[in-house]
Amino acid sequence: MINPKIFLFIGLFLTNIFAYSQNVYAFSLETIDGVEIEDNEVFEFSDITYDEASMGFYVRNDSSEEINLKVEVTSMSGTDGSLMELCFGNCYNGIVLNESYPSNTFVTIAPNDTQASSGDHFFNQDSGDGSTPVEYAFRFYMVDENGDEVASQAELITEVHVGYYYSSTLNIDDLSQIEGTISHSNGRLKIHSEKQYQLNIYDVRGSLILEKEIEIGDNYINSSMISNHLYLLNFREENGNLISKKIILN
Structure with a gap:
């Protein structure tokens, strides 16, 4: 007869494996109302006036250690980026593809807290050509004290993506949620x-x-x-x- 303690040990061992094999985000994005923004979530706008077209955000450090962050412009379409206002630590009127902000520095966030700066946001003022949508994709990512990227590992994700989409004729509705x-x-x-x-x-x-x-x-x-x-x-x-x-x- 097998000792029941062996089953208990195996059960605890498997529980620990599953508990520590889950991917965990080092930080998360939130709206100004404190609602968490999902990774790869896209925000849609049909206006280019402030503040209707301003996407305000906070970045929350979900870890137990101080972290440093930057945000990268990973793609743009229907625009050259000159009419996008990006504020993260510092404000920039105009952005460049594949560049990271804030330039020559980073935003430091204390454990279980958000960035000290308030009013951080994305704000597009480019109306495009009237038919082609204007869209941006951004990547928030961790860096070390030298400004070098801290890559995601097997169980710790160190980057979060978010999209900004503008169309003057935006009329795409979610008729219902996909089942x-x-x-x-x-x-x-x-x-x-x-x-x-x-x-x-x-x-x-x-x-x-x-x-x-x-x-x-x-x-x-x-x-x-x-x-x-x-x-x-x-x-x-x-x-x-x-x-x-x-x-x-x-």
């Missing part, structure tokens, strides 16, 4: 669905990138050949109902 979940990692887009859909993926210029039948259960799409960008996912139900989602693939 399932969407996740993206390691060059694969995973869609777990409770219903069948016809999926069309478009870029911000309206070009069709991919068509796929979504079945009940797990569905996988190879996204390694798609460049980092904001995309529109159109899910059409059998009854013709259309559900639209915007995501950033990175």
